[in-house]
Amino acid sequence: MSLTKGHFFSTLLLLLFLLLATVTVAQESKTTPAVHGDSIMWMGSATPPFFIHDGVYKGQGYVEVINNILIENLPDYNHTEVEANLSRQNQQWKQGEKACSPSKYRTEERKKFLYFSMPSTFSLPIVLIINKNNYSTFGGEKTVNLASILQSNKFVIGRIKNRSFGAEFDTILDNYGNDKNIFVYEGPALLVDLLKMLMAGRIDAIPGSPEEAMYFAETMGVRDQIMTLNIEENQDDHDSYLGYAACSKNEWGKTAIDNINQVLLEQRGTERYRAAYERWLDPSSIEGYRKKYEEVFLKMTE
DSSP states (O other): OHHHHHHHHHHHHHHHHHHHHHHHHHHHHHHSOTTTTEEEEEEEOSOTTTSOOSSTTTTOOHHHHHHHHHHHTOTTEEEEEEEOOHHHHHHHHHTTOSEEEEEEOOOTTGGGTEEEEEEEEEOOOOEEEEEGGGTGGGTSOSEEOHHHHHHHTOOOEEEETTOOOOHHHHHHHHHHOOTTTEEEEOOSSTHHHHHHHHHHTSOSBEEEOHHHHHHHHHHHTOGGGEEEEEEGGGTTOGGGGEEEEEEESSHHHHHHHHHHHHHHHHHTTSHHHHHHHHTTSOHHHHHHHHHHHHHTGGGOOO
């Protein structure tokens, strides 16, 4: 009889142990994303100072630093970084590859094949880069109306193929651009080649960010020969300030974006994250940038 009781209690303890183990495993599976050993291919193009692939400042680009922060905080993924032009990036995403970008403008067209995170980057508005000698030709004012410039058909704007400058800016280029006032370019050096065309008088202006304009002009030795014009239409368009991490629009991409969002919530408020962009600003612009960073960027979570 005692053996029977002993056997009964031993069996009961074993069952309780197995039950507790099963519950523990189930709980862990709910809190740990099933991505261990999965991969992300991060795609970027040669567009300093966002991505700097060679020279003295190699690896110090604004978006590169943000990409490094994301990689460091997503340890369950295997990460690879590749250089790809915008056409190839779009092709990879449309094919549903396990590919992401740390920062893209969010447009209606891209929403068809990409999932987007909350804002991941925050930059100053897009400007027109011109030759200083042509300042009076553009009206002699620091702020210009882009639609009026295009409608005049007096100027040729150099535009990088497939590059977005934000919904408002893109809409103006699409609505008022034509073969006479827009020169679409796709090549290995992108803005460098367009700046050479600008200095040679083949085009009259280039859309771009203030920091990339100054970076390229300085590396080419023409910083004192160019200037930037503010665009009237995008001064209050916060979409033109914001970039979003983007991944292929499938179940894998949805999970990746969920994980990226968690990192962004934790990291965007850190000094290292903010300094990635400030590194490329004129010192006089930093105070204003920080104000907008706090009041606009950090409050946006979708």
